[in-house]
Amino acid sequence: MFETAELGNAVAKATYDARAPGLRVELINAQYDLRSADFPVVVLLTGDDRAGVSEVLSVLHEWMDARFVRTVAFGERSEEERERPRFWRYWNALPRKGQLALFVGDWSTSLLVDHLGDEIDDAAFERGLGHAENFERALVEDGALLLKFWLHLPKKELKRRLKQARKSDAAALRIDAVDRRLLQNYDALLPQAERLIRKTSSALAPWQIVEGTDSLYRDLTVAEGILAAVKTRLGAKRAKPVAPAIAIPDLDPHTTVLGSVDLDASIAYDEYKATLIELQTRLRELAARARGKGVATVLMFEGWDAAGKGGAIRRITHALDARDYRTIPIAAPTEEEKAHHYLWRFWREIPRDGRIVIFDRSWYGRVLVERVEGFAQENEWRRAFAEINDFEDQLAQDGIAFCKFWLHISADEQLRRFQAREKTPYKKYKIGEDDYRNRDKRDAYVAAIDEMVARTSSEQAPWTLVPANDKRFARIAILRTACDTLKRALKRA
DSSP, X not given: OGGGGOSOOOOOHHXXXXXXXXXXXXXXXXXXXXXXXXXXXXEEEEESOHHHHHHHHHHHHHHSOGGGEEEEEOOSOOHHHHTSOTTHHHHHHOOOTTOEEEEXXXXXXXXXXHHHTTSSOHHHHHHHHHHHHHHHHHHHHTTOEEEEEEEEOOHHHHHHHXXXXXXXXXXXXXXXXXXXXXXXXXXXXXXXXXXXXXXXXXXXXXXXXXXXXXXXXXXXXXXXHHHHHHXXXXXXXXXXOOOOOOOOOOOOTXXXXXXXXXXXXXXXXXXXXHHHHHHHHHHHHHHHHHHHHTOOEEEEEEESTTSSHHHHHHHHHTTSOTTTEEEEEOOSOOHHHHTSOTTHXXXXXXXXXXXXXXXXXXXXXXXXXHHHTTSSOHXXXXXXXXXXXXXXXXXXXXTOEEEEEEEEOOHHHHHHHHHHHHHOGGGGGXXXXXXXXXHHTHHHHHHHHHHHHHHHOXXXXXXXXXXXXXHHHHHHHHHHHHHHHHHHHHHXX
């Protein structure tokens, strides 16, 4: 693969001097046009030519308007980053629509460095590349323009530069211990780099390998590549690339997941009170152990309006130290959140080791309310099943204790609770026209819920369907599941 980039490509100084001024003007104009566009641009600069990456970055900052360029250099993961799934820091750094970001040291490069340094084994490297592939697909299918440049130096040229550095103070400043280590491990690096590039190249986000032997050729190639891609995208009629139709087999229309939930399940009051205290005590002890061992917890609640999510969450938080948990109520996305991939706002809330986050509604809005109400196109909510599965798989692989609950109540019980809320002064704010309008679409929601559970329940992230006609029974079932899940996570830690 890399042999094709070792052709000795070069640009004469006169040619460079003739092309550079116009290129600079066009890049700035493209930046201004991009500001009103409905897509972000993410440019990855990486490769075995580390000095070349730094030099290209400097050139781009000189040629472009620095006010509208966001540069993020990823190095060793910080303590905070190591306490979260690997991709957390990349989701946090994503630009909003209309912005251009330069990423130095991307998700794939980080995996490669860790694999070569024996921090992760071959199986973990392969899993990580799969997550990288899924991450890039999610960004591109959501509309992002993703440009990936791998700057490559032939081994002979790298040796020459290292030798030259010994004779020149200026050159020595651009050479560090990592570059020398790179030369020592060059033969081991290239096969793994080729594996990375093949795995994470796609039609919508291919890698472009750029030879770095001649700096003038390298700088022009990268800058012109960025300009051409941005101009093409700005001139396109459609706002974002349309993903191919996702083939998902139909579910059996004669059976429903929710139909299997026993809504007659109940618990006597005296048994409820005794069991509640027992489980809350157990949860408090497990949470304290999790804090000590650095095990994070994510509890996610979905369910019908008036199903009792808030009451169940209060019974959980009553058992916890207020310093250890956060409850995140999810409402309609803000303008800032709409300017990013829909998972962006949820990735940002993933807790540090030993902490607990409780989501009151969640990322499943994409395949529920957004699907039923038409806020998401069919190709958007259909591909969300795979995106959600990948997200939750990363939580599980990171050792997070993860529970997801659907609180199920009958239509009659929901109506009774709606009417009770209207008569209760401190609950009137909980009921409105939207609640009744959503209730009228119950059949459509049932179909969406059934498909959601069928597509996104896995061994690592199973759904817990909670019979909630009896609120007390639901609270006990949720507490017991949370305790059991946290106990298993502690055993694995």
